[in-house]
Amino acid sequence: MYILFSLLGLLAVGGILFISFAPQFGAAAQGQSLERLQKSPQYRDGKFHNTSPTPMMDESPLLDKVKIFAKFLGGVEGSSPTDPLPMATLTKEDFLSDTSTTPKITWFGHSAVLLELDGKRIFADPMLGQRASPVSFIGSKRFSDQLPIKIEDLPPLDVVLLSHxxxxxxxxxxxKKLKEKTKHFFVPLGVAAHLVKWGVAPEKITELDWWETASYEGIFLAAAPARHFSGRSLTDRDRTLWCSWVLKGAQHSIYFGGDSGYDTHFKQIGEKYGPFDLTLLECGQYNEAWKYIHMMPEQTAQAFLDLKGKVLMPTHWGAFSLALHHWKEPIERLTKAAARQNIPVATPIIGQRWQVGRELPARPWWQPLN
Known part of the structure; x- marks a missing residue:
């Protein structure tokens, strides 16, 4: 018994030390950044809050949590594809040789989207790792082993945009691989500390609160509300802000939703900044147990209408299994809901670079796949 408790104690101490010192967990805001976030209308009692009450899964009855955990352990049939997903390959020259200013979009799976607006390259939520996890051997593995282009081969980026x-x-x-080829990072309050710990120069980072705005070489940016949460360890829940983003160029506007449950903020954003030529909204990794922080696909369609969108491109699917549904279910439910309301939906394959305002990439490429 003494040996057992000693081993458990060593494991606990090792875990605490790992979380405290491993760089992937990031860092907490300090100095002026901390002072600024503490003055945010969204911040009180030591953490950020959503506008509407947002119950979390860990507030559910114990039995419900046990059932969900058991389902995750047992797995869900079809949660990951067995067939390889179609993918377009890209080279740096594809971007550098194109001097047109027509907005272009390239989806890298999940929520990672490379936007080209008025000649600027803006990478939103560029999660290009193989696992959505702080370690390489635990957590959901990316459906595809390869990316459309290696991170090292990406062209220089003007902006990296982070939602949470x-x-x-x-x-x-x-x-770590993008920091030298990226001119500037725009992030919600508190997130800068992570980037600084990872070697990004503080002067290259701008933190914004909800409804605050900035500009970058002719591009207008606004951090807008979302209904979600944040955290990278067991002790930093909601210590940083989450947001969505509004981007406006000379003639086109884009909305990037990040992660969000459905709420009235979509209508508020649409009234203030809409209409949007392209609206990027999450449609996957949902469950009734966390319905307040992730939308059901039918709610995604309604959020698009609230935002006064012109074209809907679904994100947060096609790369990782982070919920208890079939990997194709999100896009199937969304396209059906969109069809009922005559919503134009863009469904490019991963790596497909397409132009806003031209013919929509709307082939149901997922249908024949298992």
């Missing part, structure tokens, strides 16, 4: 600090949106390894 969860592992499926903010990846330590990816940022």
């Amino acid at each position: 600090d969860h592992y499926d949106h903010l990846d330590h390894g990816t940022i």
